[in-house]
Amino acid sequence: MADKSGPATSGRAPKADRPADIRNVVLVGPSGAGKTTLVESLLYTAGVTSRPGKVEEGTTVSDHDEVEVRQKRSVNLTVAPMMVDGVKVNLLDAPGYADFVGELRAGLRAADAALFVVSALDGIDGRTQLLWEECAAIGMPRAVAVTKIDHPRADFGDIVEQCQVAFGEGVLPAYLPITSGEGEKRTVRGLFGLISQRFHDYSGASRTESEPPASLDVEIEARRNALIEGVIQESEDETLMDRYMAGEDLDSDMLVADLEAAVARGGFHPVLAVSPTHGIGVGELMAELPRACPSPVERPLPEVTTATDKPVEGMTSDPDGPLLTEVIKTHSDPYVGRVSLMRVFSGTLRPDTVVHVCGHGMSERGHEDHDVDERIGTLSVPVGRGMEPVSQVTAGDICAVGKLARAETGDTLSARENPMRIPPWTFPEPLLPVALRPASKSDDDKLSQAISRLSAEDMTLTVEVNAETHQLVVWCMGEAHLDVITDRLANRYGVEVETDTVRIPLRETFSVPAQGFGRNVKQSGGHGEYGICQIEVEPLPSGSGLEFVDKIVGGVVPRQFIPSVEKGIRAQMEHGVHSGFPLVDIRVTLYDGKAHSVDSSDMAFQKAGKLALRDAAEKGDLSMLEPVDELSVIVDEEYMGAVMSDLSARRGRVIGTEALPDGRSVVRAEVPELEITRYAIDLRSLSHGTGTFSRRYLRHEPLPRQLAERYAQAGET
Secondary structure (H helix, E strand, O other): OOOOOOOEEEOOOOOOOOOHHEEEEEEEEEOOHOOOOOOOHHHHOOOOOOOOOOEEEOOOOOOOOHHHHHHOOOOOOOEEEEEEEEEEEEEEEEOHHHHHHHHHHHHHHHOEEEEEEEEEOOOHHHHHHHHHHHHHHHOOOOOEEEEOOOOOOHHHHHHHHHHHHHHEEEEEEEEEEEEEEEEOOEEEEEEOOOOOOEEEEEOOOOOOOOOOOHHHHHHHHHHHHHHHHHHHHHHHHHHHHHHHOOOOOOOOOHHHHHHHHHHHHHOOOEEEEOOOOOOOOOOHHHHHHHOOOOOOHHHHOOEEEOOOOOEOOOOOOOOOOOOOEEEEEEEEEEEOEEEEEEEEOOOOOOOEEEEEOOOOOHHHHHOOOOOEEEEEOEEEEOOOOOEEEEEEEEEEEEEEEEOOOOOOOEEEEEEEEOOEEEEOOOOOOOOOEEEEEEEHHHHHHHHHHHHHHHHOOOOOEEEEEEEOOOOEEEEEOHHHHHHHHHHHHHHOOOOOOEEHHHHOOEEEEEOEEEEEEEEEEOOOOOOEEEEEEEEEEOOOOOOEEEEEOOOOOOOOOOOHHHHHHHHHHHHHHOOOOOOOOEOOOOEEEEEEEEOOOOOOOOOHHHHHHHHHHHHHHHHHEEEEEEEEEEEEEEEHHHHHHHHHHHHHHHHOEEEEEEEOOOOOEEEEEEHHHHOOOOOOHHHHOOOOOEEEEOOOOOOOOEOOHHHHHHHHHHHHO
């Protein structure tokens, strides 16, 4: 039986007293590339855990959330610190599924360097290439770790070529796997360091160093020369260039120093070879992280402003500087409650400090922006799967703070006497709508509060109750994201839900003018009802609403009852007249009617107005309207034809295309909402994960008659 307790830990929290001794590295890459397994192997090698956990057994340090254990996949950004040669390395394990890109972006905000984890078997997908370009745009230092190099079908040389094609110049191997055998008997004997020129032999019970096989001299020489030239070019070290051109032997320490400078500048990207399951190359990778990745001191801070949006200049990762920290993510722990993961950019964070919260999270969701003061509670850092309290957290480090009542993801915490804010990073817009309904009455009572809590934690989840269809609709990133939402509702909050088809808010309108007669006369001995009105209804352009025109002459309808007729018409428009969908965009002219001196009343003429509108609908010709959105689809050139054909098949109208500087294109089209409820999933499949889109409502247009008849009979979409 699998041990669900997770790997044992050393019980000591990694600690750094100054920013120069900290490295924040986010691991990114496709799902299944082995990021979580690599983190386990690194923690074990660093002595943080006494044994590496396994994803399939639910025992890893990173995947400790109850959803991750049950579903056996990463869905959260997690931080796992370790000490390497006196340097604290915070490993930020980001999920690889496209649905959890919000967690990935939070990891990029917290990190100072990115380690792209690529499988030697699966290669590089389009999303990973786009992410590389995104990191390049902000100058983030990057390195590549190629995993699963010991698989019989792995080809390290081929995957390096793929990286160079996908990622561009400056991607060169720093280590070369040395193999023996062929096919299924192929094994990795060890790694050759192209700078140190030492062979790290893994063929025995423990790693040893020796000279490489003589048969590889030619390949090693070519790889080493390419690496040296790449380092010299990016580091712009003229002295080293002169010595290299003169054919002199180059000192390894000098090469390492130039390599570190080139990586920190974001122009050179070493490729390292690892097999996390067998520990091959893990020690070499661990040694490179503090050397090749920049410290917080070497990286510029995000843009900082005062609370009144005045730019703040000269901010650095100074422990003695003004306090500036940001909430990277928020989650609920079943035992300690709400926990906020934070990156301290400047100053030193201590318990019991009263800080000012400049809020972004609420305002981004359409709520009122909030600026409040909060008291910092217990500070802690991860130790394996647990947390250990610490007395302070210095600039550049990452920590967890429990039970902050108001601070949300993206909020800035600063000194109360010197409030500042960091503009939040861009959260991806959730574009897959799914309707939820409670499985029982008891679930109905708890659903609203539970889904609100999840929405506060997850900035890529939006919740709405549609005013027209009255459905509870969650907007999420995809089906995997939806699985996590329903799992947490059920297992964390005890709320069982069922998913339903999202009903699109259709409407009705008049196609041609029509007249209606409304007679509401009831006399049964007591106080009766008497109201008669005659109206003319005409269609108006989309978005016009109701235009009510009073053409009563001679007082046939008393002045006090004319608003009653309009009120009745408006009420009937909301409920619809044929299929139950709202009636919109009409001009109603009241031109005749009758009243009774005793029995006429406000209610009598409201009913008469409703009857008149229904009568006009019976005599006239109504058309059903559907909402139409404008889609802006960003896609690689090679998928443009397929995307445009697909949009046309969805009854869409392509209204234009535009080439972007990065070789991609924007396709703009007007498409009915009925056809794009699952477009977030369909586009991902169509573009191999590289396409993105945005949408905005344009107008309502007539629905084709054959579809209108079907929806009119069903009364819903």
